[in-house]
Amino acid sequence: MIRIENMTKSYPSKLGPQYIFRDLNFDFPTENNVAILGKNGTGKSTLFRLLAKSEYPDRGRIVTNKAMSWPVALQTGIHPQMTGRENTRFIGRINNVRSLARYEEKVQEFAEVGKRFDLPVKNYSSGMRAKLVFACCMNIDFDIYLIDEATSVGDPIFRKKARASLKEKSEQAGVIMVSHELDQIREFCTSAVVIDEGKLTYYADLEEGISVYTQESK
Numbered sequence: 001m002i003r004i005e006n007m008t009k010s011y012p013s014k015l016g017p018q019y020i021f022r023d024l025n026f027d028f029p030t031e032n033n034v035a036i037l038g039k040n041g042t043g044k045s046t047l048f049r050l051l052a053k054s055e056y057p058d059r060g061r062i063v064t065n066k067a068m069s070w071p072v073a074l075q076t077g078i079h080p081q082m083t084g085r086e087n088t089r090f091i092g093r094i095n096n097v098r099s100l101a102r103y104e105e106k107v108q109e110f111a112e113v114g115k116r117f118d119l120p121v122k123n124y125s126s127g128m129r130a131k132l133v134f135a136c137c138m139n140i141d142f143d144i145y146l147i148d149e150a151t152s153v154g155d156p157i158f159r160k161k162a163r164a165s166l167k168e169k170s171e172q173a174g175v176i177m178v179s180h181e182l183d184q185i186r187e188f189c190t191s192a193v194v195i196d197e198g199k200l201t202y203y204a205d206l207e208e209g210i211s212v213y214t215q216e217s218k
């Protein structure tokens with residue numbers, strides 16, 4: 001269950017508060033893999049941050065009994081002065097990973113950073129950093145993975161591996177995905193939530209949601 005109750009979220013701007021959601025009530029579907037669709041700037045990434053509790057609403061709340069990943073595309077939580085290993089251990093600890101040594105091993109292998117795992121992350125390329133974050137997330141068992149354009153991470157070989165890993169996860173866990181790439185949405189999702197002018201609408205049929213979204217985008 002993910003229930004959004006009376007949620008208002010705004011950002012300050014020179015023109016005054018910019019409201020992304022106002023008194024929003026919505027039962028977010030969790031029974032299948034859901035795409036979040038909407039035009040640029042409608043609040044998809046904001047909704048992700050709210051779901052992951054990396055940001056809070058101005059008013060109202062999100063009630064859930066699901067363990068949700070952080071939004072995977074975001075490299076928040078990665079500390080540039082710390083090594084890949086130290087970052088991994090830190091992420092593992094705050095997410096209550098039981099065997100940290102095994103977790104470190106799996107992340108090092110998956111992220112393909114080799115010996116650089118013991119170098120500060122500031123020495124990594126942006127692709128390497130993104131791979132590390134993806135690897136950290138995929139090696140933790142969450143109920144729901146929040147995927148924000150994340151399978152576009154890294155080079156084509158890594159991308160293939162990332163997609164395969166996410167596909168495997170999505171067979172036991174839920175995926176909530178934001179992507180403008182409809183092929184990717186179709187590969188992972190079976191339903192959609194369309195955001196338009198602060199309103200969320202659920203479409204149990206993904207193609208119906210895509211059709212509404214593509215009409216709105218015209």
Ligand SMILES: Nc1ncnc2c1ncn2[C@@H]1O[C@H](COP(=O)(O)OP(=O)(O)OP(=O)(O)O)[C@@H](O)[C@H]1O
Nearest residue numbers: 011012018020038039040041042043044045046047
């Ligand atoms: N930290 C912030 N401070 C101020 N305004 C913000 C902040 N984050 C987002 N916004 C504004 O909130 C609105 C929604 O942004 P958000 O990134 O959630 O949209 P989006 O639907 O994910 O867009 P896109 O498809 O372009 O990625 C935009 O108008 C954006 O400028």
